[in-house]
Amino acid sequence: MTNPGPPEALLTVEGLVKHFPITKGVLRRQVGAVQAVDGLTFDVRTGETLGVVGESGCGKSTMGRLITRLLEPTAGRIEFEGRDITHLGVSGMRPMRRDVQMIFQDPYSSLNPRHTVGTIVGAPFRLQGIAPEGGVKKEVQGLLELVGLSPEHYNRYPHEFSGGQRQRIGIARALALKPKLVVADEPVSALDVSIQAQVVNLLDDLQDELGLTYVIIAHDLSVIRHVSDRIAVMYLGKLVELTDRTSLYTAPAHPYTKALLSAVPVPDPRRRTQRKRILLNGDVPSPISPPSGCRFRTRCWKSAEVCSEQEPPLLELRTGHQVACHFPE
Amino acid sequence: MTAPIETTGSAAGAQPEAVLAGAKRSQIEGRSLYQIAWLRFRRDRVAVAGGIVVILLVLLAALAKPIESVFGLDPNAFHQDLVDPSLLAPKGSWGGMSWEHPLGVDPQYGRDILARIIEGSWVSLLVATGATVLSVVLGTVLGVVAGFYGGWVDSVISRMMDTFLAFPLLLFAISISASLQDGAFGFSGLPLRIGVLIFVIGFFNWPYMGRIVRAQTLSLREREFVEAARSLGARGPFILFRELLPNLVAPILVYSTLLIPTNILFEAALSFLGVGIAPPQASWGGMLTSATGLYQADPQYMIVPGLAIFVTVLAFNLLGDGLRDALDPRSK
Numbered sequence: 154m155t156n157p158g159p160p161e162a163l164l165t166v167e168g169l170v171k172h173f174p175i176t177k178g179v180l181r182r183q184v185g186a187v188q189a190v191d192g193l194t195f196d197v198r199t200g201e202t203l204g205v206v207g208e209s210g211c212g213k214s215t216m217g218r219l220i221t222r223l224l225e226p227t228a229g230r231i232e233f234e235g236r237d238i239t240h241l242g243v244s245g246m247r248p249m250r251r252d253v254q255m256i257f258q259d260p261y262s263s264l265n266p267r268h269t270v271g272t273i274v275g276a277p278f279r280l281q282g283i284a285p286e287g288g289v290k291k292e293v294q295g296l297l298e299l300v301g302l303s304p305e306h307y308n309r310y311p312h313e314f315s316g317g318q319r320q321r322i323g324i325a326r327a328l329a330l331k332p333k334l335v336v337a338d339e340p341v342s343a344l345d346v347s348i349q350a351q352v353v354n355l356l357d358d359l360q361d362e363l364g365l366t367y368v369i370i371a372h373d374l375s376v377i378r379h380v381s382d383r384i385a386v387m388y389l390g391k392l393v394e395l396t397d398r399t400s401l402y403t404a405p406a407h408p409y410t411k412a413l414l415s416a417v418p419v420p421d422p423r424r425r426t427q428r429k430r431i432l433l434n435g436d437v438p439s440p441i442s443p444p445s446g447c448r449f450r451t452r453c454w455k456s457a458e459v460c461s462e463q464e465p466p467l468l469e470l471r472t473g474h475q476v477a478c479h480f481p482e
Numbered sequence: 483m484t485a486p487i488e489t490t491g492s493a494a495g496a497q498p499e500a501v502l503a504g505a506k507r508s509q510i511e512g513r514s515l516y517q518i519a520w521l522r523f524r525r526d527r528v529a530v531a532g533g534i535v536v537i538l539l540v541l542l543a544a545l546a547k548p549i550e551s552v553f554g555l556d557p558n559a560f561h562q563d564l565v566d567p568s569l570l571a572p573k574g575s576w577g578g579m580s581w582e583h584p585l586g587v588d589p590q591y592g593r594d595i596l597a598r599i600i601e602g603s604w605v606s607l608l609v610a611t612g613a614t615v616l617s618v619v620l621g622t623v624l625g626v627v628a629g630f631y632g633g634w635v636d637s638v639i640s641r642m643m644d645t646f647l648a649f650p651l652l653l654f655a656i657s658i659s660a661s662l663q664d665g666a667f668g669f670s671g672l673p674l675r676i677g678v679l680i681f682v683i684g685f686f687n688w689p690y691m692g693r694i695v696r697a698q699t700l701s702l703r704e705r706e707f708v709e710a711a712r713s714l715g716a717r718g719p720f721i722l723f724r725e726l727l728p729n730l731v732a733p734i735l736v737y738s739t740l741l742i743p744t745n746i747l748f749e750a751a752l753s754f755l756g757v758g759i760a761p762p763q764a765s766w767g768g769m770l771t772s773a774t775g776l777y778q779a780d781p782q783y784m785i786v787p788g789l790a791i792f793v794t795v796l797a798f799n800l801l802g803d804g805l806r807d808a809l810d811p812r813s814k
Contacts, residue, residue, distance in 0.1 A: 221713055247715035255713045263706035266515060267728035280714045310514055326710065 162196035163334055163366050164220060169193040169229035171215050175441070188440045189215040191390040192229070194467065197334065202360065202367040204381030204398075206374060206413070210437060212390040213370045214258075217338045220368065221255045222246050233334070251281060254332040258339040260319035264311040270297070270322055271307040277329040296325040301355060317348035321355065328359065336368045341376060353380055374417050378402060386410050389448040390440055392467055396474040406470055406481040408453050447479065455480045519732075519808040529804020535797035543604040550597060557601040557764045561592030572780060579782075589780040590772070598764035599790050605765045606794070609679045609758075610745035616684025618738050621691025626730070628692070629699025630722055640696070643689035652755075655682045659757040672763055679758055683748050691737060698733055702726050732809040739802035743795035750791055766791050 172186035190212040197203050207213050218224045220231055222238060231239045238249055257263035264273055274293045278285060285292040294304035300321040311319055320340065327335055340356065341349040353376060359365060371377050377384055384401045386394040386409065394407040405411045412431040419425045433452045438444055444451050450460040459479050467477040523529060542549070550557065564587050565572055572587050579586045585595040628639035659678055669677055702708070703726070711721050752758035753767025761768060766787045773784035 218709075223709055223712055243715070243717055250713065250715040253713075255710070257706040257710060259706055263710055265707040265725055265729070269514075276711065277714050280711070280716050280720070312515065313513070323710075326714075 161199050163199045163234060164197040164368075165230075165232040166196065166220065167194050167230040167232075169216070169219060169231065170227045171212075171219055171224060172227045185441055188390050188443060190219060191443070193392055195385060195392060195395055197366060197368055199333075199366055200364060201382040202369060202380050204377035204384040205368065205370045205387060206372060206377050206384065207387035208372060208437060210440070211387045212440070213372075213387055214338050216387070217255070217336045217368065217370050221253055221336050222249075223255070247281070251330040252333045254327040254330065254335050256320075256323055256327045256335060256337040256340045259343050260316050260323055261343070263323050264319055266311055268310075269307070270302075270309050270311070270314075273311070273322060274325045274329060277326060281330060283330070292329075293325075296329055297322075299328070299359070300325045301351075315348075316344050317351060320344060320348075320352050324352075324355065324359070328363065328365075331363065332365070334366045334368065336370070338370045339372070340369065342371060342373060349376065356380065374413065386413065389437060389443055391448055392475075392477065393449065394474075394476050395467070396476075400471070400474050404482070406474065406476040407449075407478045408455055408480075408482075409449050411482070447477075515732075515809075523804055523808035526804045526807060528800055529807070532797045532800030532804060535793065536801050539603065539794055539797065540607065542600060543607040546600050546604040549600060555594055555597035555600065557593060557597040558762055559593060559597075561587055561594070564592040565589060572782075585786050586782050588769075588772070589776050589783055595769075595783065595786050598769060599766070599786060601764040602766045602769065602787065603790070603794075605676070605759055605763065606746050606749055606767075606791075609676055609683065609749045610742050612676075612680035613684035613687065613745045613749075614738055614741045616680060617688040617691050617741060618734060620685070620688035621693075622695050622730070622734055624688070625692040625695025626699050626722065626726065629696040630703060630718070630726065632700075636696075639692070643692050646686055646689045649686055651682075651686045654686070655752055656755065656757045658682060659752075672759070675759055675763075679749055679752065682752075683745050687741070687745070691734075691741070694733060694737055695730060698730055699726060702729055736802060736806040736809060739798060739805055743798040743802075746791065746795055746798070 169190055170188075170192055171190040172188050174183045175185040175187065176182060177184045193216060195203075205213050205216065215224065219226050222231070222241065226239055229239065230237065233249060233253065236249075238246065241249065268276075271290065271293055274296055275289045277283075278289050278292065290307065294307055297304050297306055302318060302321055302325070306314075311322065314322065320343075324340075337356070341352050344352060356367065356369075357380065360367060367380070369377065369380055378398060381398050383395065383397050385392055386401075386407065388409050394401065394405065394410045396406075401410065402414065405414055412433050415429065415431040419428060431454075435452050438448070438451055444461070446459075446461040446463055447453070447456075447465050450456040453460070457479070463479070465477045465479045467475050470476045470481055549555070561583075564583070572589055572592065583594050583596065585599065587594055588598070624639050624642075628636040659675075659682075662674070662678060667674070667677070708721055708725055711725050716725075749758055750765075750767030750770065753765045754771045756771065759765035759768055761772075769787040770784060770791075773780070773787070777784045
C-alpha cells in the first residue's frame with residue numbers, strides 16, 4: 154500500500170456526535186440518550202486505508218453509518234471532498250452515494266434473498282439512473298469477474314452461494330459505481346478464517362487496481378494490522394488513539410491500546426509465556442451514563458484524580474500520533 | 483493471519499451441481515426460492531391432493547351455472563311428488579336417491595340436492611374469496627405501513643387493529659343484515675347479501691393479516707439489504723415495493739390460503755343463523771339450517787352439505803399447510 158503524493162483529506166470529520174434518544178411513555182418524553190458516538194474528529198486521506206478498532210458497543214458501526222449518512226448526526230460536521238454533507242437529505246445525498254459506498258458485515262442479510270445476483274449488483278445503476286456502456290448486464294458480469302466470481306452467476310440467487318462468495322457479491326455491488334470512498338463495516342468478521350484472508354486480499358487488490366480509499370471497521374486487530382495504513386482506536390464513543398500502523402503496534406501510547414494489543418493471541422506457545430498480558434477489570438461502562446472526565450478511567454491502572462475531572466483532549470504526541478490521555482507512554 | 487489462499491475466478495465459481503451433471507451449459511440458470519418451493523411442494527402428496535381438490539372446487543364453482551344447464555339440474559325446481567307430506571321426508575330410501583337425483587331431494591319441497599350443492603358452492607367460494615381478498619389487501623397495506631414507518635403511524639394502526647379485534651363480529655353481522663333494507667347501496671337481493679357478507683367478514687378479519695405482515699416487515703426492515711438499498715440512494719417506496727414486498731409474498735400467500743376455509747366456515751355459520759344468504763338461494767349453511775329440524779326423518783339432507791363444507795375446508799387447509807412447508811421449511 155503506497156501513499157501517492159501529498160496526503161490530502163478526502164473525508165473530514167469534526168466533532169461528530171450521535172446520541173440515540175431513550176423515550177418513555179405515550180408522549181415519548183426523552184428520558185436519556187445512548188451516547189453512541191461522542192465527539193469524533195479525524196480525516197481520511199485519499200488512497201489510504203483507515204482502520205477503526207474497538208470492542209463491541211464502542212460506536213464503530215455507528216460511526217460508519219454516520220459517515221455514509223445512513224444515520225443523521227446529532228452534532229458535528231462531515232465534509233466529503235470539501236463539501237458539507239452533514240445534514241443532506243435523501244435527494245441531496247443521492248449524487249454523493251456514487252462516491253461513498255458501504256460493504257456490510259453479514260453476507261447473509263445484506264443480499265435480498267428474492268433477487269438474483271444480477272438484480273442485486275445492477276441495483277446501483279438502476280437507482281442512480283446510470284446506463285453503462287454495453288448495458289447493465291455486461292457491466293455487472295464484468296464486476297462479478299472483478300471480485301473473483303463467474304459472470305455466469307448473473308441469474309443465480311444469493312442462497313446458492315457460500316458466505317465468502319456472498320461477501321464478494323456485496324463488494325461487487327459496492328464497487329459498481331466506482332466510488333472513491335468505501336466504508337467496510339466488519340467486512341470479514343462473519344466469515345471463516347481462511348475465507349477472511351481471501352476477502353481481505355481481494356479488498357487489497359481492488360484498492361491498488363481502482364485507487365480506492367477505505368475506512369475498515371473491525372474488532373479483529375490482526376485483520377486491521379494487515380489492511381490499514383492508519384489506525385483509529387475507539388473506546389465508548391470516543392477516539393483514544395489515532396496513528397499510523399507501525400507506531401500503533403510498536404509504540405502504543407494509550408493504556409487502552411496497550412491492553413487491546415496485549416490481548417491479541419500469539420500463535421507460538423513459547424513466546425506466549427514471555428509476554429505480559431494486561432487484564433482490564435470490569436466491563437465497558439454504559440454509554441447512557443459514561444464516566445466523567447476520561448471515559449477509560451474506571452478500568453485504567455494509571456487513573457488519577459485529574460482523569461475524573463478533566464476529559465483528555467486528542468492531542469498530537471508525536472508527528473502523526475494523536476492520543477487522548479493524561480498520562481501517555 | 484494465515485497465508486492467503488489464492489483463488490482464480492473460475493475455481494471460486496465452480497458449481498458442484500454443474501460438475502456432477504457433467505454438463506457444459508453456456509448459461510447457468512439460478513433457481514429462485516419459488517422454483518425450489520414448487521419442487522418441494524410437488525413432493526408433498528397430501529398437499530398436492532388438497533390442491534387438486536381446490537382446483538376442482540374452483541372449477542365447479544366458476545362453472546356452476548353452465549353445469550346446471552347442461553345436466554338439466556335446477557336447484558329451485560319443486561318435486562312435491564317425491565316427498566311424503568306426512569313425514570316431511572323424501573319417498574324411498576337414502577333421502578330419495580335415484581338416477582335422476584343422485585344425492586336425493588330435500589325433504590320439504592323435493593328440490594334436487596346435487597343441484598343445490600353445486601349452486602351453493604359458488605356462493606360459498608365467492609364470499610370466502612372476496613372476504614379473504616379484502617382482508618389481505620387491507621391487512622397487507624396497513625401492516626406494511628405500520629411496520630415500515632413505525633413511530634406514531636405504527637401506534638395508530640396497531641391500536642386500530644386492537645379495536646377491530648375487540649369488535650363483537652357475530653353480533654355486528656347479525657344486526658347489520660337485519661337492519662339493511664333491500665335496495666341499500668343500489669343493490670338488492672342476492673348481490674346485496676353477498677356484498678354485505680364479503681364486507682362484514684373481510685373488513686373485520688384484516689387485523690389478523692395485518693399483525694402477521696407488520697411483524698414480518700419489522701424484522702425485514704432491520705436486515706442489511708435495506709440499509710444497502712438506502713446507501714445506494716433508494717427512497718422509501720422503492721425499498722417498500724422492491725425490497726420488502728417480494729419477501730412478504732410467501733407469508734401472505736400461505737396465510738390467505740388458510741384464511742379461505744375460515745371464511746367459508748364463517749359464511750356457513752352466518753347463513754346457518756339466518757343472516758347470511760337468504761332462501762330460496764341455495765347455500766351450504768342455509769341447507770344445514772333447514773336440515774336441523776328434520777335430521778331424524780332425513781339424515782341424508784344434513785350429511786351432504788356438511789360433507790361439502792368439510793371437504794372444502796380440509797382441502798384448503800391441506801393446501802395451505804403444504805404451501806407453508808414448501809415456502810418456509812424452517813417454520814415446522
